[in-house]
Amino acid sequence: MAGQILIADDLSLNRTVLRGKLTSACYRTLTANGGVSALKLVHEHRPDLVLLDYHMPDMDGLAVCQALRADRSTRDIPVILFSANADHAHRLNALAAGADDFMAKPLDEAYLLGRIRSLLRNVARRDEWRNHPNTALQAGLAESAEPFAMRPDMALVTGRAEAREGWLSSMAAIWPDARWHDITVPAALGLDDPRKSPDVFVITPDAMDRAGLHVIAELRSRAATRHAEICLILPPAARADGAMALDLGAADILPLPLDRAETRLRLEKIISRKRCADAQRRALENQLGLAAFDPLTGLHNRSHALAEFSRAVAQKNAEFALLLIDLDRFKDINDQHGHNTGDEVLRQVAQRMRQDLRHGDILCRYGGEEFLLAMPDADMSVARLVAERLCARVGDHPYILRDGLAKLRVTASVGISVHDAPGRALTTDILKRLIGASDMALRAAKHAGRNRVVSAQSAVA
Amino acid sequence: MAGQILIADDLSLNRTVLRGKLTSACYRTLTANGGVSALKLVHEHRPDLVLLDYHMPDMDGLAVCQALRADRSTRDIPVILFSANADHAHRLNALAAGADDFMAKPLDEAYLLGRIRSLLRNVARRDEWRNHPNTALQAGLAESAEPFAMRPDMALVTGRAEAREGWLSSMAAIWPDARWHDITVPAALGLDDPRKSPDVFVITPDAMDRAGLHVIAELRSRAATRHAEICLILPPAARADGAMALDLGAADILPLPLDRAETRLRLEKIISRKRCADAQRRALENQLGLAAFDPLTGLHNRSHALAEFSRAVAQKNAEFALLLIDLDRFKDINDQHGHNTGDEVLRQVAQRMRQDLRHGDILCRYGGEEFLLAMPDADMSVARLVAERLCARVGDHPYILRDGLAKLRVTASVGISVHDAPGRALTTDILKRLIGASDMALRAAKHAGRNRVVSAQSAVA
CATH class of the missing domain: 3.40.50.2300 (Response regulator)
Incomplete structure (x- = not known):
């Protein structure tokens, strides 16, 4: 519940007056007749804001404020201290104890309410995503x-x-x-x-x-x-x-x-x-970045890449291509060398592939050891060229791992499909068929012995 | 650049006066002596706000406003129309054309500036994440x-x-x-x-x-x-x-x-x-949810789960355990049945595993076909019990896929490690060692023939 304010003052009349002001400003109130009960009420009710009289016989406002600030669970509750004595020492002690403001008695009502609104607004903004x-x-x-x-x-x-x-x-x-x-x-x-x-x-x-x-x-x-x-x-x-x-x-x-x-x-x-x-x-x-990028490889993640692909395609009037790239027998690397080594290979593969992209191409980690390359402006011959280059780049040189202690050879298989109706938007349906066609081509590449590029037999219309 | 306002009015004196007001309020201005040049200037300079005289001989403010609203690239720019004639029709036409406000001439300066601030504040808030x-x-x-x-x-x-x-x-x-x-x-x-x-x-x-x-x-x-x-x-x-x-x-x-x-x-x-x-x-x-959850299985993702694990461990004073669960020969499923089927298996596996969690256990998709189960309050015997149950739950019944057209059997191997220094915080180092120990146990499970649980030989201290 929002808008509950605790008033702590040892004088009953003061509590009543302040309570009246806050009630007519539509706040719910709690009252405490001393510092000890104030602390207790804060822990029981978690008020949104606390108003503390500086001088109370059992435990003064200053000590209450310090106790609230020292406790993780209460340290963020706004506190205003007030006293009839508004000399240098009082003001300073209050602020040094962590109070958000110090005000002299009698309280200026307009200013007090403005300050309360300002503090509550800050809390609401701070807790927006909490x-x-x-x-x-x-x-x-x-x-x-x-x-x-x-x-x-x-x-x-x-x-x-x-x-x-x-x-x-x-x-x-x-x-x-x-x-x-x-x-x-x-x-x-x-x-x-x-x-x-x-x-x-x-x-x-x-x-x-x-x-x-x-x-x-x-x-x-x-x-x-x-x-x-x-x-x-x-x-x-x-x-x-x-x-x-x-x-x-x-x-x-x-x-x-x-x-x-x-x-x-x-x-x-x-x-x-x-x-x-x-x-x-x-x-x-x-x-928001984590939602968009794969933390391991730094590449776009799947949903992000596909959103960007759609956007890019909408701005072109050309054929577009989609490549699925899968590392061969990658499971063995994880099983034999452990996941840390596997992760390092994925990072290095991503780095190598990134070098061969054309401006506008969108490379993402599609999942596990599979990558997707979306080319918003490419026909089959261009896509094939890029795919052959990627395949060579991934497989031609061994990967140096664990600070040079291990050297591994990794290859990739690639499936390509293109969309041959230039100027059409990338609907979910077309995307699904492109992915399906590339996936089938990729599986053909695997069956044909891996480390190669296979194109889908016909373009997706 | 922020704070640039376009003034369009066919009368030079009006432009000068308005320009003076806006300049002393510290806005940069652009001026146009008619509707046609106003449209042109908007496209060239993308001002933050546009002030349009209703009546201009070449193209009236209404038409300019409509043109701005019809164009994707300009439709979000705030527009205020003004006219000496503030009758019903004028006010209504302006608002119906998409103007953010209509004001009568002579312009009330304080209100105009207040309105400008309000519109610019909206734009800034709207574009916060753009x-x-x-x-x-x-x-x-x-x-x-x-x-x-x-x-x-x-x-x-x-x-x-x-x-x-x-x-x-x-x-x-x-x-x-x-x-x-x-x-x-x-x-x-x-x-x-x-x-x-x-x-x-x-x-x-x-x-x-x-x-x-x-x-x-x-x-x-x-x-x-x-x-x-x-x-x-x-x-x-x-x-x-x-x-x-x-x-x-x-x-x-x-x-x-x-x-x-x-x-x-x-x-x-x-x-x-x-x-x-x-x-x-x-x-x-x-x-923000995508940053925290794996879209395929709906489980926590890795970074999110580990953050939550740390938080949960900090609140307990007990041993904690970490399980790595890897589906056996999952690559074959993807290769033989395609990725859609593989994805469906992952979804169903996640669903089955979720049924066996204790309150407070954190299950996440660790990557590919590997899952991580963090148990903030468990010793080896409890962890082992849960692991055996998970293993059975995953492997005991076949998976019905493609609307009943396919039936697949899938098993999992599990590696367990525990931390035996109760009350210690979960540092990055301890976490790393737990993952390493579970990974090693998992690989032992694979070598021993899969579909089984192996515990790390000693607890991580």
């Missing part, structure tokens, strides 16, 4: 990226040229290890390549005065910057803008005057999140 | 979903109970085929399951008066409703709210008084987009 049965993806998602392995690239968005140096030196003093540079709003919106985008845009008040809150929406809408994080430096009086900025997609608000340690912690948190989001996109990309 | 080398995914993404195959589920968000019936009957008159129901803001935000979410939330002005623009951000932040589309019914005076609503993620604004035909077209467009986005998520899910 229930997919692909466990390798899950492992990738769960892997915590090393946030500072790469130097953070921070762009300070400035409005007036004369204010630039001042901002840059303040920020560099706050986080000297990050790479700081300044950028104007037009230059930021003019970025045309995601690889040139900084990790974070830090928008200064003078840039904001000119460009307005829309600059957040602008950065979010442009392809080059949509994955960058955005934060705003705002005077405390502009809290209402802050809530709207969070709703528009800003990651955080840095309150003026900038406290060094607090600002540093907030920026580090943004970078952690950015690295995590990047790592998740990479995990998705990798899995 | 350059991934997984072409099967590309094919899935490009597939245009049949938008109205499923009856659209429309939720009308109302504020006052007494206004409910009026809104419901208006909307039902506008689109009778859609399923209309009303919902309060609290009920909408209280939804706890994405499957219960409507396709579209249509927010009425009286709901808006109470809940404010934040309701959009609320719906976007909640897991159950974040993929639903949102549109607002707004009086024309509330255009500024409209721009902000688009930035917050609303799909469209329905202007009051509701024009039946126009409202219908706008709602249909939202549904098309929703279906497209859903189809894309499904394409991603499918590809």
